[in-house]
Amino acid sequence: MQQPNAPEGRRGLITLNPRFWVVVLLTGVGAGLAGGALTLLLYLVQHTAFGYTEETFLQGVEQAPWWRRLGVLALAGLVAGLGWWLLRGPVSRWLGRSSGVSESVWSERGRMGFVRTALDAVLQIVIVGMGASLGREGAPREVAAALGSRLSELAGLTSAQRRTIIACGAGAGLAAVYDVPFGGALFTLEVLLGSLALPLVLPAVVTSVLAAVSAWVVLGDRPVYLAAALPTSGSVIVFAVLVAPVAAVAAVGFVRLVAWSRRGRPTSWRLPLATTAVFTAIGALAIPFPELLGNGKGPVQLVLDGGGSLGLLVVLALLKPLATAASLRSGATGGLFTPTLATGALLGAALGHLWVLVWAGSPLGAYALIGGAAFLAASLQAPLSTVVLLLELTHVGQGLLVPLALAATLGTLVARLLERRSTYTAGLGDDLIGAPDPLAPDPECDRADAHPTITRPPWPPGPARR
Template sequence: MIDTVSAGSAVKCPAQASPQLSRFLQKRLPFDWRFPLAAVLTGLLAGLAGMVLALALHAIQHIAFGYSLDAVIGHISFLEGVQAAEPTRRLAVLLTCGVVAGVGWWLVYRFGRPLVAIRKAVANPEMEMPFFATLGHALLQIITVALGSPLGREVAPREVGALLGGYFGRTLGLSLEQVKILIACGAGAGLASVYNVPFAGALFVMEVLLVTFSVQVAVPALLTSAIGAYVAWLGLGDESQYVLPPLKFGVSLVAWAAICAPVFGVAGHYYGHLAAWARKAAPRRASIIVYCIVAFGMIGLLAMAFPQLPGNGKGPIQLGLRGDLSINLAVTLLVLKLFATTLSLRAGAEGGLLTPGMTIGALLAIILGAVWNMLGFLSIAMGAFALIGASAFLSVSMSMPLTAIALAFEFTGANHDFYIPILIAVSLATATAKWIKR
């Protein structure tokens, strides 16, 4: 646990920049200003990187599925673009995704320096994230998600942001403790930029990466995430990820949240274990090429009949929030999303589990909500179920209850009233998961 930021003499860190540049900056800048300067630079560059990666993702999506070719940020959603594409085109794009994933990650593992995960870099800031291997790893995630991989896109900007945070910390000759904080803040700023979630990005730094809410950590975390999100507005705009229709709040919704929360706790707990197993079992040698082509070919065949399947799951979440999913389709998509996500990880593809986790939680909530309404209780809009279920499931599957709550509100702009059922669902789901672990 990190409780303080050392302000004493710098501890020597491995430098990615030239020693001459580091010495020049250390002589020219008063030491007290190096950490704030590094934090600002980390926020700026992480925000810019997140914006560029998001724009690249949109551009590849449009070209691959043949929609909105005149605008990178258009009014046609990814789901609408995939639905408009011919079924055979969906299959072809997913097969291409398999080739890119298999060959790309084999090249990274075969010829690149060993990758260093963000958590490892934070735990041991002397362990540098390799520059070119990390960039290649991040770009592959963006390209494959754009081509229909069912995994999330948020890990890529987090990795680039963490890489930048470590670079600036070492360049300015900061202590290992400060470099550690900057690596975590860079990851948070990357998350904030790609999803326009500054508060959730800062909470992710404190709750997940550094596991402390001390002032010394909170200040740079909030600063870098705010800067990162604001910079990304230049290219992505200041819009919420999801459009939430007007939803009514009532006692029946609170009761449903309390009763169903343990279900989300159990499901989220075992989903997290399933994803961890799939990642651990994934190939790293040349066989990854065959695994990925077969896996994404299977997903492509399913996508011919179910255009909601490709991508990180944003489309099904939006359908659920609008109440446009029948219970039969929700059940089908839940099974397919679980299968596709696990299959992709097992084959060796990389990506995030944030949006996929929210998707699974939202679909499960729609099923439970439909049963609730059929039992004769006061009818509740499906969007309310989806919002609460997505939050509760994500809080457990990624072990970040506070960040999940912040994401729910920053993603949707939900009304203040929804804090009550969401807090109840998240707290009880988290408690259930803790009980299972005993």
């Protein structure tokens, strides 16, 4: 069936057929339930590892004795190394090879094995709960994408449809754990698919909204970050214009650091040695700086509340990305969304401390959000999804909409001039073909064994050929 917005005589890859939409609905609900279950597992590991009950994770880590921070991180490194050595070595003989989300979306050869992906996701959640400096959203994003991949194969969908379902599942996983239905949909479209065409917008929105609503059953409906009302002021607008290029340059450095961390990672017996050594070193740094542990939610909330001295914020803004990159380099796997946001928020808050000496006018949390928007948008090269994600994560309303949009747009433009890769494409190689084009002819609609012609969209989410 031809899409309603497709040009005359052209058939979209994403056809409006019942099987496709059944898979969309099941993927959305499955993403929400999986995200809720993995989040509960995260909370269980956090409370057990650091021995706290009612406090937040950062408060629990701060109250834990120094030897517990060091010991838990050393144990996390050993668990991570042995776990991934098994998954990537002996166990892979039975479970087979499994691609990540990006490879599966941007390569026709990519396939996500559900069982192996699920085991990998549980391992990610366990080490993040034990304090690894990685994001918790990576696990539910991959499980939801793998579920969509498996359902697509069972339903006999075409290659382009399957790859689109994988992208929608990944965005739905993000929507579920952070309660960001529209941010998750825009993440699918802007970061993974690189297109806002209607045939892609519809399944992306449906899966993310269903995932967020399904996760409410387990997690409830509340913002991830608590922020007071932050109205726009002249000081904030000028700050957004001035800080965006600075944050963008820093973000380009972070993207290149991520690319480096994904190259030449240890394998075989070297993997558990590397993860144990790196995680132990991070645990030692956490003795004076407990804010380094975890995905970065604690530091973001700290600066939104106006806390942290200038010296502490500068140190954390330097150490947080280094800890994340070192974890990846050691062979660990995890999300990058919250560590990226935390780095940008810390940078924005540090610069905000200096800016208010020149032109006071807004709380420190406003400058932190501006810095987070510029840094995150530049790292993802996705200004639209960044703005919507921050509005949904904090529920600050429209008070900061204009400066957030300014910072995200200018940050993306400056970063785009210096580096075409994002944190999701850095280090993945240059042989990926890009996302499915929803307006390209799809031979698989007529012949199941045919291979569709895929064209790279004009704003490619995949790595540029350099």
